[in-house]
Amino acid sequence: MLGVFLVLVALTGCQTAYYGTMEKFGIHKRDILVDRIEVARDEQEEAKEQFRSALEQFSEVVNFDGGDLEKEYNRLNDALSRSEAKAKSVNDSIDKVEDVAKALFKEWEQELTQYNNAEFKRESERQLSETKTRYTQVIGAMRRAESKIEPVLVPFRDQVLFLKHNLNARAIASLQNELESIESDVAAL
Secondary structure (H helix, E strand, O other): OHHHHHHHHHHHHHHHHHHHHHHHOOOOHHHHHHHHHHHHHHHHHHHHHHHHHHHHHHHHHHOOOOOOHHHHHHHHHHHHHHHHHHHHHHHHHHHHHHHHHHHHHHHHHHHHHHOOOHHHHHHHHHHHHHHHHHHHHHHHHHHHHHHOHHHHHHHHHHHHHHHHHHHHHHHHHHHHHHHHHHHHHHHHO
16 A cells, blocks of 8 residues: 555656646646647547447458458457557546646645735636636546447457457367367378
8 A cells, every 4th residue: 555655656746847847848737738638639539430440340240251250350359459559548648637637726726825916816716616617527528438438348349259269169170170080090000
C-alpha cells in the first residue's frame, strides 16, 4: 500500500513539474486542457473508424464460405488487436484530460484566495463553477462514449477465440489422418 502511495506522489510531482515547465514556455494548463480534449475527441473518432473496419471484417468472417480459415482468423485477430489498442488510447487520452483539468481547477481554487477585490473574487468563483459544470458535461460524454467500447469488444473477442479454437480442432483432426497413416506404416513393419 505504501508503494502505491509513493508512486502516486511521484507521478503527481512529475505532472506538477511538467505543468510548471510548460507554463514557463507560455503554455498554460487551459491550453493543455483544450489540446487534450481535442486529442481525446480525435482518439474516439479514430476508434470509431477502427471498430467500423473491424465490423466489416467480422461480417466477412460470419459470411465465410470456404477458403483459408487461418487467413481469416489472422485478419480478424489483427483487427481485434488494433481495436483494443484504440480502446486503450481512448482511455489514456481521457485520463490525461482529467489529469490536467484536476490541476487547472486546483490552481484556480488556490488562486481565489489571492483576491483583494471581493467582486472580482465572486466573479471568478462563478466562472469556476460554470467551467466545472461544462467540464463535467464534456468528460461525462467522453466517458459514456468510452463505456460503449467494451460491449463491442466482447463479442469480437469471442469470435476471434472461437475461430482460433476451430483452427485448433481442425489441426488436431488432421493429425488423426496422420496417426492412421503412421499406424498403417508401423503395422507394415
